[in-house]
Amino acid sequence: MVALTINGQSHNIDVDPTTPLLWVIREQAGLTGTKYGCGIAQCGACTVHIDGVATRSCSLPVSDAAGKKIVTIEGLADNGKLTKVQQAWVEHDVPQCGYCQCGMIMAVSALLAEMPKPTDKDIDDTITNICRCGTFQQVRAAIHAAANA
């Protein structure tokens, strides 16, 4: 049994403790907004917040997340009200296929929590998620818009 707190809800999950957090979030907790892309922490589609830190959940054993505060994309909006970052994403029409965007939004949300007005260089240094559709131009514009909202 692993005790997890995801989006404020407690879960006691019967799972092999070496299972990556990503798959516990998707398969046991049933939250599918967090995506599988590579399984080796390269692409960032699986990014969640663990105690506020953007973390690639595909490469973290679930046992390492026990007792910590986990937030997934489903936990961002408050009663359906989108966060500033999500709103900026909608206003800038950022997603194409959208598969990477939940991870991208989680990474950006963590960046803005730490650095409310990031420069382009801050963005370059911090946001390393892969987007095969190539939405980076809109991502950058939306980050600045969210920072200035």
Place this chain on the structure above:
Amino acid sequence: MNFVPKMNRRSFLTTSAAAGGGLALSLTLPFLGPDIVRAADGSPEVNAWVVIRPDDTVVIRIARSEMGQGTLTGLAQLVAEELECDWSKVTTEYPTPATNVARKRIWGDYSTGGSRGIRTSHEYVRKGGAAARIMLVQAAAEGWKVPVSECTVSKGVITHKASNRTATYGSVAEAAAKIEPPKDIPLKDPKTWTIAGKPLKRLDTVDKTTGKMMYGMDVKLPGMLCAAIKDCPVFGNKLASYDDSKVKSMKGVRHVLKVGETAVAVVADTWWQAKVALDALPVTWTEGPNNKVSSETIAAWLKEGLDADQAFVGNEAGNAKEAIAKAHKKVEAVYAYPYQNHAPMEPMNATAVWTPDKCEVWTGTQNGEAALAVALEASGLPVTKCDVHKLMLGGGFGRRGRSDYVSQAVLIAKQIPGTPVKLIWSREEDMLHGTYHPIMQAKLTGALDEKGNLTGLHFRLSGQSILAAVFPANLQNGKDPLTFQGLSPSGEQAFGYDIPNLLIDHSMRNPHVPPGFWRGVNINQNTIFMECFMDELALAAGKDPLEFRRSVMGKYPKNLAVLNAVAEKIGWGTPAPKGVYRGLAQVKAFDSYVAGAAEISVDSGNKIKVHRIVAATDPGYAVNPAQIHRQVAGSFVYGLSALFYQEITIKDGRVVEENFDTYNSMRISEMPEVESIVVPSGGFWGGVGEPTIAVAAPAVLNAYFAATGKRIRSFPLKNHDISMA
């Protein structure tokens, strides 16, 4: 919290014997008879394209697949434009492929590739919208007993001014659905468009920012099991044996199954359990001659083709060999383009449930009808008992036009009757079993006269044919016409230079590695070869690359217009900022005319910073300029990732690169500022998802030569120790 798709038990209106790409598309609109056809929620179909709910919501049916390219929104705009409905009340749905077959392919072609979504369906979807509008207005007029000619319509509200009456679409939809469809359906002049042609936002964005959007990966059905699969890593070989005693007792494992002749799958309660067991499963494969194939042996074979006697001629004028023999100056260069994998963010997956009476599939596919055809074959059931439910694609880029993963899912489900099974490929499986960008080499030989005029060109391609592997019936006496994309004498992929003595031919060499349609397809390498060589010729002729091109573009004003547009915007002929160098390229592809120009700087000879890209697109008509700009910007990410980083290599018959650590993709820090110019000149319909990808690489390569004097002729650039700064 989990999305549970409803199983579609709807019975078909009629039946048909076959599915897939072989059926001819009828361009007449086969409207339904006097009985009202109803959508699943009971709302009436005005016609196949338009369902209107009592609350005035307009449901527009979309046959093509949305994979990020925006076709869902663009096609809905075209229908809504003619329908004259309220755009804020528009929503969309996919009719299932089996419903399309049952209704005699009323929605036409489901195939979504070749930048065809809008350019080959604009007419019938607009007619669908226009016919529905005519019927709705007629229904209101009949209800009021007034002439149709006295009624007007705007934003889904019909008005009879003389009597001061109005009716919403929702209030007359039932009556309209009973009306005989019009035979004469005039379409609007695009100049008068108010919904189409506008930079509207996509219809599918919000759910992509909250985690709600359902991809194939996210399907969950009651009692569902999950499968992980390993297909034979050496293409052409088979599964020899596996020892399931080692994994059967592992937690969650339910089945270890042979899948076809080449693969083995573990089915477990969760996918992670299945994957862990599969990794632990001892498996052996058959061996064969393909085990001896490597990137080196393939390259050597292609090299022979550069001078082989036999070659298929794709474009010919005058006598190129004679012109080269008589040339004042001869220029020759050999180029090579590698295998590449699509690597969409969402690895391949499909969910299937099979019983002797029904087979249903949920998946992201670029071709719902092809997925259905594959499901029919794998299930052994007739089309009346099969269907495919399309979900959002986490990227396609051509890969999801092939339905191998659907076939596997059905073959697994068939062995566990009544139990839904979700098959997910690991990223590694996705990398090892792609349908790769074909490998190609080229030798270009140009002839210049004393004045530096281009008098002849022999352009020899040597490499792989996609059609030979995928649609051999489409070969023309052995020739693959697709190989000549961007180089053809005429048509949607026409060559854009007037060279008096020209020979473009292809020595076909088909290694065992399966090729496929990869965003841009053959225009990618062909445009690199041609546009880099044009700069090489210009250098030899002592001419400016832009002036040299212009001298042979007199017969190609549309190509020239986009080339001039990027040259002007990038500032060609004016001084660049210190340390910044420029390059350009142009091509006609997928019926659009495109050009690109790049500004780069180079640090230490091998660190390239792409500062700025200017791209121009003439697609004839621009249905949504905002989404075209996004496709263009994204195409440079796809194209430059390929140029700098991406190569699939072969060792002992199998793919070496298994994940993004060895098959890299651009990040935001490497993203140049892309300035997209859309210049629709009207009179034709071109695609926008792919064309500009072809000019990305040659524009940057030509700029790199301008910066360093080094001409790179084999790719990706990482093999030359060149990276993006």
